Amino acid sequence: MNSNWNDFLAKQGAQDNFEHFGDPAGELAASRSGTIVAPLTDQGVIRATGEETAGFLHNLLTNDINHIPADGARHAGMCTAKGRLIASFxxxxxxxxxxxxxxxxxxxxxxxxxxxxxxxxxxxxLDASNERLLIGIAGPQAEALVSGLGAKPGVAMSSAAFDGGTAVRLDDRRFVLAVAAASAESVWNTLAAAAKPAGLAAWRLAEIAAGQPRVVAATQEAFVPQMINYEIPAVGGVSFHKGCYPGQEIVARTQYLGKVKRRMYRARLDAAFPPGTDVFTPEAGTQHCGALVSVAPSPEGGYECLLVVQSSGMEAGEVHVGTPDGPKASFLPLPYAIE
Known part of the structure; x- marks a missing residue:
């Protein structure tokens, strides 16, 4: 945690542990239709260096690391021997x-x-979280703002250097900047002059709208990769054409020996629950059959979330959160198809 960066953000109006910048409703609305800039203070960076780094990571993670091009990016996970995710990257x-x-x-x-x-x-x-500070940009003007910094990322999941850091393009609307600590304030001021400063809640809402999961402490070992749609090309966190890694046998068996029974969906809730909260269906009775992945307040009221649940329960439209008779989830579309 970079204390100078945190102090700077507090002076810019960051509040409630960086959840917002004093205008929660406006920031959430801007996440839908405007362009926002958000400090990703709830995320950090590990730097892996050395001549054998690519092979080392390739043998441990779910995706193909050996073939990431110099200007490329990947989502990937780390699993237990039982194929349960303990991290997403x-x-x-x-x-x-x-x-x-x-x-x-x-x-x-x-x-x-x-x-x-x-x-x-x-x-x-190395823990590089103090060396590389993370800033998210999302919205229709995001690409122009990133280009204004001197970075020219190409297609989705590509990266480009600029004076002071690296820009990673996630999709048409979202970018992550990994900025050198000495340049972070200047970069922020440049972006905040054209985009609305927004907190973590607005960024999580953008992640949820994109159907992009993130493993946190409360959801470690809760899901195999397919449960959070990690193998779907639009998410792109698993390669089935690489060698072994911890949990690979379970992940491959799940893929090839039958339909995945639990999937991640986007939904609306009337009440807030933290990630990891159990999900229930009448079919499963008092036995939970999934969990919340991420949650954010919605500009339309209530909350939006990504949740994992039995597909049969979602299709029946009876999914409850917290307890078997807890608040009912109403489902929203994802930007990609679940096969």
Whole structure:
């Protein structure tokens, strides 16, 4: 956690642990139809460096790391031996280094776990969260603003350097900037002059609208990758054409030996619940059959979420959160099809 950056953001109006900048409703509305700039203070960065880094990560994560081009990016996960996700990453390259963005609440433990695998490999892992500060930009003017910084990312899941950092294009509307600490205030001021400063709630809402999951401490070991749609090309977190990694046998078996029974959907709730909250259907009775992945307030009222549940329960339209008779979820479209 970079205290200078946090102090700067507080002076810009960040409130409630960076959830908003004093205009929660306006920021959420801007997340829908305007352009926002948000400090991603709930996420951090691990820098992996050394001549064997690509192979080291390739052998541990769910996606193909060996073939990330110099200007590419990937989503990837880290699983237990039972195929349960303990982390999700956005990964890009800076020269010969690989940067792994993940939820800040799991970063220390994942950093330690990855380090246990290094052994004699020519790899060094560093917590770079104070070195590279993360800023999100989303909306119709996002591409123009990123270009104004001097970065020219191409298609989705590509990266480009600019003076002071790297820009990663997630999709048509969303970018993540990994900015050198010395340049962060200047970059923020440039972007905030043209985009609406927004907090973490607005950024989570944009993630939910994109159907993009994120593993946090409360959801570690809750899902195999397919449950959070990680293998769907629009999410793109799993490769089935690479070698083994921890949990690979379970992930592959899930893919090839039958339909995935639980999937991630987008939904609306009348009440707020934290990630990891159990989800129920009448078919499953008192046994939970899924969990919340992420939640954000909605500009239309109530809350939006990504949740994992049995597909049969979603199709029946009877999904309850928290308890078997808890608030009912009403489902919203995702921007991609679930096969």
């Amino acid at each position: 956005l990964i890009w390259r800076e020269g010969g280094d690989y940067l792994l963005q993940l939820s800040a609440d799991i970063l220390p433990a994942i950093h330690k776990k990855l380090s246990m695998y290094v052994l004699r490999s020519k790899v060094k892992l």
